[in-house]
Amino acid sequence: MAEDGTEDAPAAAKRAPAGAAVLRAEKTEAIRTAVFEELAAVGFARMSVEGIARRAGVGKTAVYRRWRSKLHLVLDVVSAVVAVGLPTPDTGSLRGDVRMMLEVAARALRHPMASQIIPDLLAEAARSPELAGALKATLHDSQEGVAAAMVARAVERGEIPAGADGRLALDLMTGPLYWRLLVVRDDLPAGYLDELSAAVVGALGGR
Known part of the structure; x- marks a missing residue:
């Protein structure tokens, strides 16, 4: 905090723009893990974004901010694992x-x-x-x-x-x-x- 009461520039720069969604890494990782668990439990056809969100402990909007559909979510997670392994x-x-x-x-x-x-x-x-x-x-x-x-x-x-x-x-x-x-x-x-x-x-x- 500066002496005049205004916020220092570095601190202000770290603040997200008003209304912007902050994609927290721990939530993303929880969703990725939930995808594998949900696929193993119920299969792709019965798997839903709602079920993934519930298993990950997040809201549906947290999933849709990152992936626009169930298919894109599954393919992204699978391809990431393939690329690493x-x-x-x-x-x-x-x-x-x-x-x-x-x-x-x-x-x-x-x-x-x-x-x-x-x-x-x-x-x-x-x-x-x-x-x-x-x-x-x-x-x-x-x-x-x-x-x-x-x-x-x-x-x-x-x-x-x-x-x-x-x-x-x-x-x-x-x-x-x-x-x-x-x-x-x-x-x-x-x-x-x-x-x-x-x-x-x-x-x-x-x-």
């Missing part, structure tokens, strides 16, 4: 890179909440072209970029022939894990990730 491996060998990606993917798919949410979202996507397209862009396309970079480096090192398909590499890595962990609901046997890594490299023409 998805590595760009560069171990010096294709087999090492594949092994690292498989380890991260297996850890994510083993999570109890993920094992409920992912199949539900994919089932809902079969009925919603908008959700299907958004999930493809959020989940598949980002991972395809990582797989393509891995394959390109392996070609440069001479590990696999030129023209090796990054999309095929991604299919070979994720398909078996999804089948075992989310369809069959069986744990991975000892050494499975090592064997799968070798199989992926071999299928791409590697030694």
Whole structure:
């Protein structure tokens, strides 16, 4: 406070404009957490902004200030998790890179909440072209970029022939894990990730 009773400039600058909504970080994080819990509890079709807000301990307006719809909220939260959890491996060998990606993917798919949410979202996507397209862009396309970079480096090192398909590499890595962990609901046997890594490299023409 200045001697004349007016507010100091730095303090005044920190004050939000009149009528502006302050998006508090702790509320945003509570909403993100509530989205995963609500998806696991009731599924995407039955999930509502009201339910998310109630679980997060906030009002509906707090949700709508941040996201304009349930779909945008879910996709934003899912894409943020994918961006954080998805590595760009560069171990010096294709087999090492594949092994690292498989380890991260297996850890994510083993999570109890993920094992409920992912199949539900994919089932809902079969009925919603908008959700299907958004999930493809959020989940598949980002991972395809990582797989393509891995394959390109392996070609440069001479590990696999030129023209090796990054999309095929991604299919070979994720398909078996999804089948075992989310369809069959069986744990991975000892050494499975090592064997799968070798199989992926071999299928791409590697030694």
